[in-house]
Amino acid sequence: MRAHNESHLLLCVCLFLFSFSSHMSSTGPFSCRLNRQFNLNGLHKFGDVILGGIFEINFFSVFSEHFTSEPKDPICYGFDPVGFRQAQTMAFAVDEINRNSKLLPNISLGYSLYDSCGQLGISFRAALSMISGRGEPFQLNESCYGNPPVLGIVGDTSSTRTIAVSSIVSLYRVPMVSYFATCSCLSDRRRFPSFFRTIPSDAFQVRAMLQILRRFGWTWVGLLISDEDYGRHAARSFQSDLAKSGGGCLAYLEVLPWVNDVAELQRIVGIMKKSTSRVVIVFAHPSNMLNLMEEVVKQNVTGLQWIASEAWSAAKVLHTPSYMPFLAGTLGIAIRRGEIPGLRDFLLTIHPDNDILSSKDNNLVKQFWEHIFRCKFVSAGMEVEGQTQERLCTGNEVLRNIETGFLDLSNLRPEYNVYKAVYALAHALHDLLQCVPGSGPFKGQSCGSLQGLEPWQISYYLQRVNFTTDFGDQVSFDENGDALPIYDVMNWMWLPDGSTEVNNVGEVKEMASKIIYLLLDEDKIFWNFESKKPPKSVCSESCPPGTRMARKKGEPVCCFDCIPCSEGKVSNETDSTECTSCPEYFWSNSQRDHCVPKSMEFLSYMEPLGISLTTASLSGTLLCIIVLGIFTRHRTTPVVRANNSELSFLILLSLKLCFLCSLLFIGQPRLWTCQFRHAAFGISFVLCISCILVKTMVVLAVFRATKPGGGSSLKWFGAMQQRGTVVFLTLIQAAICTTWLVSSSPTPHENTEYYNDRIIVECVVGSTVGFGVLLGYIGLLAILSFLLAFLARNLPDNFNEAKFITFSTLVFCAVWIAFIPAYINSPGKYADAVEVFAILASSFGLLLALFGPKCYIILLKPEKNTKKALMGRGTQR
Incomplete structure (x- = not known):
């Protein structure tokens, strides 16, 4: 909360060591005495064991500024009834323990409570007095080491003073339990080996605030700190924890000046006004906030959600009508509020006449009574200057001062920590006295005793204290001397009548397992926005699934762009930093938020291309059946019988198989x-081309037979020879297909190389040589037929079927020559489509070229379908 100043600490330690060495050299090694007596305001009570306490009961002090004579003791003024109540809480706790028969039975506790007056030097004097005696000469052993009168100290209020005092008392291992010092630097066990505290450190305060930020999704926040170690320690801790958690970043970090520096405050508020951050976290004191709010009001900076540190979360000085339009709805971290039964009755017994101690020790009680009887007023003629005077309060005013200030126990926060600190020391002492000799924790398994009690022995047991207060809070200390941290979450509610009410809306605590729990009743929270809902405070909106965050160069990590994942990559989390590649057989969906199985692509019966090719295949088959029917019906006519009708029927059958194999x-x-398609295709086409080849050869043989001496050629082309030739040529193709299928059979294959987003299911030919031989054999027969038909193209008209054969084989060759490059360059299903198209095109070419003219004569020119007409076609022109 209040941080230390290293230079102050070093100076004080040096002064102390110098004073101690001078004292030893002057007095000799066998007697010890204080160099001078400190006259301090305090409260004291005798007991078997004395506990010390340091409290800020007066705000101000005046020191002697002249060194021509012995300096006088400082004069303290500015009485603080709250600080006095904290000291009385310790007195009450000691009195309550003394009345407890179970805790420290037969042992009376006493106390020495001192007023620090808010000054480091006075806190030093008080600490030195408590660990070395109350100022009277005393004799220790020969080495000037002995048991100090005070075995534990409760205090101090400020982190700065606590750091300095703890540095000194730790030299003697005197335990010091603070109820208000929050600087995280005090958790350093090497520097402060005997320091403990019942208030959470600033480190936990930062973690508690981060929990609130995460709860409402605030990742873009501004941070204001006071210009001192308290603020700077908090800022370092906040930045470190923020970076570790990865839950947000700072829009700006500014240091609030201690004095009312108008120019600097204008600059800071101007940054706040321009920033897109809607959440402002402030680690500062109420005085800093007062200066800041004056400038916020002037520049009318509204629409901010303030997050208050413990230092000002309950500061009533800020609850003014002029500030509420800006500060209403503030969420803050406050010290845990507790209840102390019986404290009110104890405070009512405070009276100077009831104090049995000397008048010097009674000074603070007198100050208290003087304070509650003083009332301030503005005298006539002094309104402009705002100066005030004091008068004696009336009876009703005295009662109001007591009830609304000193006796208002509805918000016991530091007092509750004082109460726990005293009980922690009492429990440590109780555990020490319960030790059984021979099983103790010290050297030789010894135990501590009341007669020879050492402060470090109390520190040992204090480290292991574990008890529960009547309010239900567990008190124990970790290895750094920090208690189990717990904070109340406060909310500033602006009531319709203009007043302000600070409500407890939850709590945040850390368990022994280091897990932080935030319990928040959001329905009770007052939001100072038109929507009555929490504001949004982000530099960049969260990246939805399917995108990744791309940091903006030169800007905080909370500022980023959302880049869609590329194809094949997904992100299924919000604010993902990278996209993950899908597995091999999966691909990203259109939203890029999850992987889906890749679609299987093949030439399907359900797609338009597949439907078109299927229709063409069935149409060609049907056309073959129709032609076959026509030829069967007119099988006795000359056109059908010419040039071996049996081969014509066989060609029609093979063409029908060609059409069907395309399916x-x-x-x-x-x-x-995969195995059957190419075999069926190859054999069907060889059967067809073989018939055409034989038919062509028959045409040439018949022509030669018409010439003198050429009749012997017909005996090689009889019906049996024609059938045998067709079968032989077809069996060669069947043997090629069988060898191919046996040696390296075609198989289905899922190809992922053509496309990234889908799988091409295709037939791998297995042996390229086998596939090439199959096509080459068909091509060889086709070329041979074409050459023979081409040679016979100019035969007399009665043998001019060679012209149709020439044209049909020309179409066939042209189609398959074009097929090869098209097939090679067509990926996936389009390769199959090209092959089917080649099969259908060549089949239709053969069917139409060979049988189209004959069907035309049979159906439309029956007068030409006679032997006379057919023979007359050979007449010379």
Whole structure:
């Protein structure tokens, strides 16, 4: 809360050591005495064991500024009834323990409570007095080491003074339990080996605030700190924890000046006004906030959500009508509020006449009574200057001062920590006295005793204290001397009548397992916004699933762009920093938020291309059936019988098989379809081309037979020879297909190389040589047929079927020559489509070129379908 000044600490330690060495050299090694007596305001009570306390009961002090004579004791003024109540809380706790028969039975506790007056030097004097005696000469052992009168100190109020005092008392291992010092630097066990505290450190205060930020999704916040170590320690801790958690970043970090520096405050408020951050966290004191709020009001900076540190979360000085339009709805961290039964009755017994001690020790009680009987007023003629005077309060005013100030126990926060600190020391002493000799924790398994009690022995047991207060809070200390931290979460509610009410809306605490729990009743929170809902405070909106965060160069990590994941990558979390690649057989969906199985692509019966090719295949098959029917019906006519009608029927049958085998290329490839499709295609086409080749050879043989001496050529082209030739040529293709299927059979394959987003299911030919031989054999027969037909193209008209054969084989060759480059360059299903198209195109070419003219004569020119007409076509022109 209040941090230390290293230069002050070093100076005080040096002064102390110098004073101590001078004292030893002057008095000799066998007697010890104080160099001078400190006259301090305090409260004292005798007992078997004395506990010390340091409290800020007066705000101000005056020191002697001249060194021509012995300096006088400082004069303290500015009485603080709250600080006095804290000291009385310790007195009450000691009195309550003395009346407890279970805790420290047969032992009476006493106390020495001192007023620090808010000054480091006075706190030093008080600490030195408590660890070395109350100022009277005393004799220790030969080495000037002995048991100090005070075995534990409760205090101090300020972190700065606590750091300095603890540095001194730690030299003697005197335990010091603070109820108000929050600087996280005090958790350093090497520097402060005997320091403990019942208030959470600033480190936990920062973690508690981060929990609130996460609860409402505030990642873009501004941070204001006071210009001292308290603020700077808090800022370092906040930045460190913020970076570790990755839950947000700072829009700005500014230091509030201690004095009312108008120019600096204008600059800071101007930054706040321009910033897009809607949340402002402030680690500062009420005085800093007063200066800041004056400038906030002037520049009319509204729409901010303030997060208050413990130092000002309950500061009533800020609850003014002029500040509430800006500060209403503030969320703050406050010291845990507790209840102390019986404290009110104890405070009512405070009276100078009831104090059995000397008048010097009774000074603070007198100050208290003087304070409650003083009332301030503005005299006539002094309104402009605002100066005030004092008068004696009336009876009702005295009662009001007591009830609304000193006896208002509805908000016991530092007092509750004082109460726990006293009980922690009492429990440590109780555990020490319960030790059984021979099983103790000290050297030789010894135990501590009341007669030879050492402060470090109390520190040992204080480290292991574990008890629960009547209010239900567990009190124990970790390895750094910090108690189990707990804070109340406060909310500033602006009531319709203009007043302010600070409500407890939850708590945040850390368990022994280091897990932080935030319990918040959001329905009770007052939000000072038109929506009556928590504001949004982010530099960049969260990146939804399917995108990744891309940091903006030169800007805080909370400022980023949301970049959609590329194809094949996904992010299924909000604010993902990277996109993850999908597994091999998966691909990203359109939203890029999860992976889906890749679609299987093949030439399907359900797609337009597949439907078109299927229709063409079935149409060609049907056309073959129709032509076959026509030829069967007119099988006795000259056109059908000319040039071996049996071969014509065989050609029609093979063409029908060609049309049908194209269906094997459509649909998802299976093992049997991959193996059967090329075999069926190759054999069907060889059967067809073989018939055409034989038919062509027959035409040439018949022409030669018409010439003298050429009749012997017909005996090689009889019906049996024609059939045998067709079968032989077809069996060669069947042997090629069988060898191919046995040696390296085509198989279905899921190809992921063509496309990233889908799988191409295709038939791998297995052996490229086998596939090439199959096509080459068909091509060889086709070329041979074409050459023979081309040679016979100019035969007499009665043998001019060679012209149709020439044209049909020319179409066939042209189609398959074009097929090869198209097939090679077509990926996936389009390769199958190209092959099907080649099969259909060549089949239709053969069908129409060979049988189209004959069907035309049979159906439309029956007068030409006679032997006379057919023979007359050979007449020379």
